[in-house]
Amino acid sequence: MESVISVYISRELVSEPQSITLENDTPLLESRILDSLSLLKLVLFLEKQFGIVVGGQELVPENFATINAICRFVNSKKATEKERE
Amino acid sequence: VNRNVLLHWKSDGGSSATFRPSSRLQAAVRRALLSIDNHTYRTVVVPMVAFLPAPLAYGVALVRSDLRYRLMRSSRRKIIYSFGLLFGDRLSQRECDRVARDNFRSMSCETIDAMRLLGSGKALLGLVEVRGLEHLRAALAGGKGAVLCSAHFGSPKSCFSIIGALGFPITIVARWRYHEKRRKRLLIKLHYRLRNDYPVNSHLHRPNIERHPGTWGSAVEAAMVLRRNELVGIMIDAEVRPGDPSKPMTFDFLNGKAMLVPGATEIAQLTGAPVMVMLLRRLADWRHQVLEISPPIHVEGDPVVAFKQCLALVEAAIQRYPAQWRPLPVSRGGVGGPLEVYGFERSDL
Numbered sequence: 001m002e003s004v005i006s007v008y009i010s011r012e013l014v015s016e017p018q019s020i021t022l023e024n025d026t027p028l029l030e031s032r033i034l035d036s037l038s039l040l041k042l043v044l045f046l047e048k049q050f051g052i053v054v055g056g057q058e059l060v061p062e063n064f065a066t067i068n069a070i071c072r073f074v075n076s077k078k079a080t081e082k083e084r085e
Numbered sequence: 086v087n088r089n090v091l092l093h094w095k096s097d098g099g100s101s102a103t104f105r106p107s108s109r110l111q112a113a114v115r116r117a118l119l120s121i122d123n124h125t126y127r128t129v130v131v132p133m134v135a136f137l138p139a140p141l142a143y144g145v146a147l148v149r150s151d152l153r154y155r156l157m158r159s160s161r162r163k164i165i166y167s168f169g170l171l172f173g174d175r176l177s178q179r180e181c182d183r184v185a186r187d188n189f190r191s192m193s194c195e196t197i198d199a200m201r202l203l204g205s206g207k208a209l210l211g212l213v214e215v216r217g218l219e220h221l222r223a224a225l226a227g228g229k230g231a232v233l234c235s236a237h238f239g240s241p242k243s244c245f246s247i248i249g250a251l252g253f254p255i256t257i258v259a260r261w262r263y264h265e266k267r268r269k270r271l272l273i274k275l276h277y278r279l280r281n282d283y284p285v286n287s288h289l290h291r292p293n294i295e296r297h298p299g300t301w302g303s304a305v306e307a308a309m310v311l312r313r314n315e316l317v318g319i320m321i322d323a324e325v326r327p328g329d330p331s332k333p334m335t336f337d338f339l340n341g342k343a344m345l346v347p348g349a350t351e352i353a354q355l356t357g358a359p360v361m362v363m364l365l366r367r368l369a370d371w372r373h374q375v376l377e378i379s380p381p382i383h384v385e386g387d388p389v390v391a392f393k394q395c396l397a398l399v400e401a402a403i404q405r406y407p408a409q410w411r412p413l414p415v416s417r418g419g420v421g422g423p424l425e426v427y428g429f430e431r432s433d434l
Contacts, residue, residue, distance in 0.1 A: 040304040059302040
């Protein structure tokens with residue numbers, strides 16, 4: 001999951017990928033890799049790729065701060081949605 | 086730059102480098118009087134006259150604005166000069182004067198508009214002819230919401246609230262001035278709340294989506310509103326402030342370049358929502374207005390191209406009714422302050 005998200009961010013959301021080393025703990029918001037619109041693109045990608053639905057109350061920095069945080073968030077969403085099923 | 090305007094500006098008492106009044110005392114007295122007028126008009130006069138018959142209510146606004154036009158020499162010169170820059174030689178000196186006076190009038194009338202939205206908003210709705218609602222209904226029938234692009238034109242504070250008062254669920258991407266740090270004083274905050282929250286915000290479906298340094302989820306919030314098949318209103322000529330988390334782009338606009346964020350069309354493209362341009366313009370009698378909603382703009386390809394189409398519609402309206410555009414906040418200090426917002430360099434001045 002980390003690599004899928006990392007590749008998407010590098011390819012689709014970073015304008016100059018060669019100038020940024022994207023690690024799993026790179027701060028995405030503080031370093032301005034993600035802005036408002038690229039975050040929307042990322043959320044839509046996560047929803048499509050992992051079959052989750054992101055709610056408004058889940059749009060907190062902790063869930064999108066790093067690739068690791070995004071993976072934790074996606075995994076918890078998937079677990080919650082499986083429990084519901 | 087329109088030479089006539091430049092000559093007029095210089096001959097009207099201002100130096101070519103700064104707008105310096107003849108004495109500090111005079112300036113201080115004038116500022117105090119204008120401040121008293123501003124607060125009295127907005128908190129006492131407008132609530133008293135707004136619900137009188139429209140010719141009377143707007144008549145008071147016109148008298149007041151003409152008085153301010155005479156008193157606010159520095160702002161008047163700034164506006165005349167700014168319009169000269171924005172429109173080049175298209176406006177003669179006399180036209181620039183008229184446009185500047187009408188700009189003052191438009192601002193005074195806007196305060197009456199906002200107050201007439203109080204309650205059901207019928208006091209204002211009765212004066213507004215709405216064109217193109219069928220586009221809005223068709224868009225919502227598609228189930229993906231719609232993005233309404235507007236500009237600081239005509240009565241910008243009221244335009245989205247009119248759509249709300251007509252029964253459409255609309256949320257706007259905007260930051261009210263009283264939320265800013267410099268408006269933290271309790272009385273001023275209360276004053277702004279009474280003027281904005283009750284009449285204007287009460288017709289908006291959800292709290293504003295605010296875009297400012299420190300926030301990063303505004304586009305996602307807007308997308309979530311669209312998902313609920315509701316409307317999102319965005320001012321596409323909004324200024325980009327330092328530290329704004331969005332990535333602005335440079336666009337040709339009027340006689341220069343403008344730094345703007347094409348977020349409206351990008352959000353629409355990502356969510357599949359249609360985009361329409363909506364402009365509220367005032368008619369010659371100053372009390373009646375026309376709210377015009379365009380057919381959907383094609384956003385399938387490059388969202389920047391679609392944004393340029395939206396901007397072209399706004400630009401056409403500004404070219405036709407220049408006095409109704411509001412890029413020139415008179416309270417902002419410094420020559421060219423508002424113009425820099427629209428990408429003019431100081432060297433242009």
